[in-house]
Amino acid sequence: MSESAFLLARGLGVELAGRAVLRDVSLTLAPKHLVALVGPNGAGKTTLLRALAGLLPSTGDITVGGAALTALSLRERALRFAYLPQGHVVHWPLPARDIVALGRYPHGATDPSRLGPIDDAAVRRAMLATDTVGLAERRVTELSGGERSRVALARVLAVEAPVLLADEPTASLDPRYQLDVMQYLRDAADSGTLVIVVTHDLGLAARFADSVLVLADGRLAAQGAPAEALTDTVLTKVFRVSAYRAQHQSEAVIVPWDAA
Amino acid sequence: MTEGAQQLATIETAAARPRGVITLALLLIVGLLMLGSLGVGPVRLSPLTVLGALFGGGGEVEQVIVQQIRLPRAILGLAIGAILGLSGAALQGLLRNPLASPSLFGAPQAAAFGAVLMIALGLADVRSYALPVAAILASFVSVFALLAVAGGNAGMLLLILAGLAISSLAGAATVLVMNLASNPYVALEIAFWMLGSLEDRSFHHVMLALPFIAIGALILFSQRHAFRALSLGEETAQSLGVDVGRLRLLVIIGVALGVGAGVAVTGTIGFIGLVAPHLMRPLVGHDPAKLLLPSALCGAALLLAADIAVRIIPSSSDIKVGVLTSLIGVPFFLYLIVRERRSLGGGMA
Numbered sequence: 001m002s003e004s005a006f007l008l009a010r011g012l013g014v015e016l017a018g019r020a021v022l023r024d025v026s027l028t029l030a031p032k033h034l035v036a037l038v039g040p041n042g043a044g045k046t047t048l049l050r051a052l053a054g055l056l057p058s059t060g061d062i063t064v065g066g067a068a069l070t071a072l073s074l075r076e077r078a079l080r081f082a083y084l085p086q087g088h089v090v091h092w093p094l095p096a097r098d099i100v101a102l103g104r105y106p107h108g109a110t111d112p113s114r115l116g117p118i119d120d121a122a123v124r125r126a127m128l129a130t131d132t133v134g135l136a137e138r139r140v141t142e143l144s145g146g147e148r149s150r151v152a153l154a155r156v157l158a159v160e161a162p163v164l165l166a167d168e169p170t171a172s173l174d175p176r177y178q179l180d181v182m183q184y185l186r187d188a189a190d191s192g193t194l195v196i197v198v199t200h201d202l203g204l205a206a207r208f209a210d211s212v213l214v215l216a217d218g219r220l221a222a223q224g225a226p227a228e229a230l231t232d233t234v235l236t237k238v239f240r241v242s243a244y245r246a247q248h249q250s251e252a253v254i255v256p257w258d259a260a
Numbered sequence: 261m262t263e264g265a266q267q268l269a270t271i272e273t274a275a276a277r278p279r280g281v282i283t284l285a286l287l288l289i290v291g292l293l294m295l296g297s298l299g300v301g302p303v304r305l306s307p308l309t310v311l312g313a314l315f316g317g318g319g320e321v322e323q324v325i326v327q328q329i330r331l332p333r334a335i336l337g338l339a340i341g342a343i344l345g346l347s348g349a350a351l352q353g354l355l356r357n358p359l360a361s362p363s364l365f366g367a368p369q370a371a372a373f374g375a376v377l378m379i380a381l382g383l384a385d386v387r388s389y390a391l392p393v394a395a396i397l398a399s400f401v402s403v404f405a406l407l408a409v410a411g412g413n414a415g416m417l418l419l420i421l422a423g424l425a426i427s428s429l430a431g432a433a434t435v436l437v438m439n440l441a442s443n444p445y446v447a448l449e450i451a452f453w454m455l456g457s458l459e460d461r462s463f464h465h466v467m468l469a470l471p472f473i474a475i476g477a478l479i480l481f482s483q484r485h486a487f488r489a490l491s492l493g494e495e496t497a498q499s500l501g502v503d504v505g506r507l508r509l510l511v512i513i514g515v516a517l518g519v520g521a522g523v524a525v526t527g528t529i530g531f532i533g534l535v536a537p538h539l540m541r542p543l544v545g546h547d548p549a550k551l552l553l554p555s556a557l558c559g560a561a562l563l564l565a566a567d568i569a570v571r572i573i574p575s576s577s578d579i580k581v582g583v584l585t586s587l588i589g590v591p592f593f594l595y596l597i598v599r600e601r602r603s604l605g606g607g608m609a
Contacts, residue, residue, distance in 0.1 A: 055498055078501030089493045091356035092546040102489055105500040110485035111549070139546075155492075159500075 006031045006194055007052065007163055011060035014044070014051050021047045022058070023218045029196070031162060034189040036205035036226075037198045039215035040239060045198045046086065048215060049165045052196070053081040065162060078106035082159035084166040088152035093139040096151045100127055100136075103158025126158035130184055146177035153184055164188055166197045170204060182208045202230060202243070206254040214238055227252050236260045279544050279554075286557035290338065293564035297334040298326050300571045332461045336469065336525060337564045340458075341532055343473045343518035345559020346552055348533025349540075350480040353487030353548030354511045357419060359596060361534035362519045363589075364420065365406045366427030367399040368530060371523035373434045374398030376450045380437045392468050396520030402426050403512045456527035456582020458567050465525040476518030479510055480552065487548035529582045531589020532559045538596070 007029040014022040022044045029035055037045050051058040054069050054077045062069035064080050072080070082103065090099060101112035101123050109119035127133045130150045140148055149169060156164055166185060170178040178201070186208050189195045196213075199205055205212055205226060212229035214222040216238040222229040235243050235256070242260045246253040298314065299305040303325055305313070312318040313326035344362065351360040362368060374394035378384040384391045409422045438450045486507050489497040494504045522529070536558040537551055544554045563581070566588075570579045 050495070053499055055495055074498070074503055075501040078499060081499065083496065083499035085493065085496055085499075089496075090491055091493070092491045092548060094488075094491060094545075094547055098488070098547065099492070102492060102500060105485070105489050105502075110488075112488075113550075 004028075004030045006065055008063040009052065009060065010062075012048075012051060012062065013059040014047050014056060015059075016047065016056075021218050022051060025060075025215075025218075025220050027213070027220075027223075029194055031194045032189060032192055033210045034186055034195045034197065034208055036209035036212045037196055037215060038200070038202060038205055038212060038230075039221075043215040044218040045215050046167055047218075049083070049167055049196065049198060052163075053077065053083045053165055055083065075106055078159075078161075080161055080163055082156040082161040082164045084152060084156040084164070084169055086167045086171065088148050090140045090148075093141040095136065096132060096138055096140050096143065096154075097123070097127070097136040099140055099151055100132070100154045100158050103155045103160075106159060106161075122160055123158050126154040126160075129157055129187065130154040131180075146173055146180075149173055149177065149181060150184075153181060157184070157188060162192075162194060164193050164195045166195065168198050168200070170199060170201060178204060202235075202239075202254045202256060206230060206252040226254070230254055279550060282543050283554060283557070286554060286561065290557055290560050290564065293561055293568065294334050294338060296568050297337060297564050298330045300568050301325070301330060328462070332463050332466050333458045333567070334564065335466050336461050336522075337458050337567045338560045339466075339470055339473050340522040340526055340529065341560035341563025342556040343477055343522055343559070344529065344532040344563070345536035346477055346480050346556040347515045347518055348535075348559070349537040349548070349551045349555035350483070350487070350511055351515060351533070352537055353484075353490065353551070354508060355419065356490060356493075356548075358538065359534070359593075359600065360419060361531070362399075362403075362515055363528075363530035363533060364423045364427075364593075366402045366423055366425075366430050367515060367519045368523050368528040369427040369430035369434070370402030371395035371399040371520045372453050372528045373430045373437070374520070375524050375527075376434050376437050376453055379449055379453070380441050380446055389468065392472055392521045392524035395524035396472060396516050398430070399520040399523070400512060400516035402430060403515055407508060407512065452580075453523075453527040455580035456523075456529040456585075457578075457580045458526055458563075459578065461525065469521040469525045472517045472521030476514045476516070476521070477556070479514035479517070483507055483510055483514075484549040484552050487552075491548065527580075527582055529563065530586045531593065532562050532585055534596075535589055535592050536562060538592075 005028045007027065009025055009027040012022055012025040013020065025048060037048065039045050050056045052062060069077065098112040101115060103126065104115065104119040104122060107119060109115050115123065127136065130153050132150050132154045135143060135147055135151060140151055143151065153169060156166065169181050173181065182204050185195050185197055209226055211224060212226050213220060214229055214234055221238050222234045232242065235241055239256070240260050241256040242258045244255045244257045295307045295310055298310045299307060305322060305326065309318055309322055310326055313322040316323065348361040351362065352358055374397060375391050378390050378394045406422050406426055410418045434450065434454060438447050441447050441450065486497070486502045489500050489502045498504050536555045540551055540554040540558050544550055566584045567581045570581050570584055573579060
């Protein structure tokens with residue numbers, strides 16, 4: 001198993017209600033990378049994340065850490081993929097710490113009030129990394145949107161899975177929280193995780209990601225380093241915008257400017 | 261770092277302590293109500309007499325009253341109350357919906373139909389398992405149908421409408437059987453099943469119901485941690501390794517076994533499954549896994565108390581315990597609807 005390819009997809013396709021939502025997507029993704037998955041609404045970004053995690057049936061091959069996804073049990077998948085859905089839904093007013101502790105569920109630590117030392121340490125690390133320790137006792141339903149998103153992020157970090165899939169984790173957050181969340185994900189990538197994050201913010205994608213996957217109408221339209229993937233042609237064709245571009249602190253700045 | 265660690269440590273103990281105390285207090289209450297249930301009736305016995313008679317002391321009359329007449333009744337009250345409370349908490353956990361409960365889903369009504377059908381066909385007798393098996397199958401079908409109709413992420417409105425449809429159908433089917441029954445005795449028997457009572461139960465009834473109730477309770481309780489994972493929604497629970505489809509099937513089986521077997525020997529006793537988890541949440545928190553045991557104990561206490569009440573309330577003829585629980589439960593249900601009005605209104609928009 002080479003370092004350069006941890007998660008592979010070949011000819012990935014997904015049909016939902018008779019409609020092809022994903023068509024022939026092939027990916028090779030490496031650990032220690034933050035990958036931004038961008039595309040217009042309805043391009044199939046969420047579907048791709050779900051398919052990669054094995055949460056919905058797909059055609060084609062997915063290999064994770066050298067093992068075929070279809071050969072893995074539900075729990076083995078759960079240990080490999082930490083999945084953060086949109087919206088951070090929590091149906092009961094549980095304390096934040098119990099939510100984070102659910103990240104240890106795949107490890108067999110199903111009861112948050114009886115965590116072993118390893119699981120407890122993982123929960124602690126995740127809460128420290130996301131600055132949520134002070135929220136531990138609070139009920140998640142009483143938290144602000146920004147606090148809730150950090151708790152949700154702590155939950156997926158606590159899985160300590162090799163692949164972290166985050167679906168629009170910065171949606172409806174103020175600029176500071178957006179930067180915080182992207183930085184936490186950046187930190188996770190730097191410490192060895194393959195992070196795939198769906199975002200509509202091309203600026204954040206260009207600023208934080210190692211590589212960008214551009215999805216359009218269920219197909220990969222472009223992929224590569226932010227400046228290579230988010231070219232003017234791609235922005236015009238896929239997003240129907242033109243952008244202002246600059247360099248700031250040796251990072252690419254992309255700001256969608258005009259409808260194209 | 262250390263400050264954070266300390267904070268986390270105190271949180272754990274603070275949450276664990278009251279829950280243990282509350283469970284103990286509930287156990288004590290249930291124990292006292294058992295004694296009360298054994299002591300109350302046409303012949304009133306003091307708790308000491310009851311304890312003596314229970315363990316073979318005292319007069320022969322007291323022994324017969326306590327051991328053979330009242331003990332089966334108390335055991336059934338305990339077991340059925342507990343399984344109703346547990347089923348309610350499990351269904352609310354599965355559906356992440358505080359209005360879920362066996363009676364709103366028509367499970368007891370369907371079980372009653374199964375039981376009544378057996379009576380009308382002349383297949384029921386106190387020693388045969390036809391009655392509980394038919395009741396269990398009928399309640400399985402009703403809960404399965406409800407979840408199939410309402411789907412995985414059902415809102416309250418959908419659940420309540422589907423439950424209403426299924427309980428109305430089961431009720432109509434039961435009335436049809438009664439309607440068609442040629443023997444007036446059968447019609448009387450059926451009417452009794454629709455009311456729900458713990459009167460005059462023997463150990464035969466206990467033997468008919470208890471094994472199924474115990475298995476159903478074990479199944480529901482074994483899934484407790486999955487309910488907590490489901491707090492994050494079905495998809496996220498799946499991503500944590502919970503087989504949601506299997507879980508749903510297990511809950512349907514557990515509820516059907518428990519409620520079906522209970523109804524088969526007592527008739528329909530409603531609303532305990534709805535009320536018990538709500539009474540417990542302010543005390544033990546909203547964690548659906550930690551709610552199961554307290555809800556079961558609370559359900560047992562409620563049914564035992566109701567069954568004592570129907571013996572104490574002076575009336576010209578017997579009040580059935582199922583009538584009493586509905587009389588208390590329905591206003592409570594209305595109160596819940598008022599409280600959840602906003603989200604219900606949102607569901608309609």
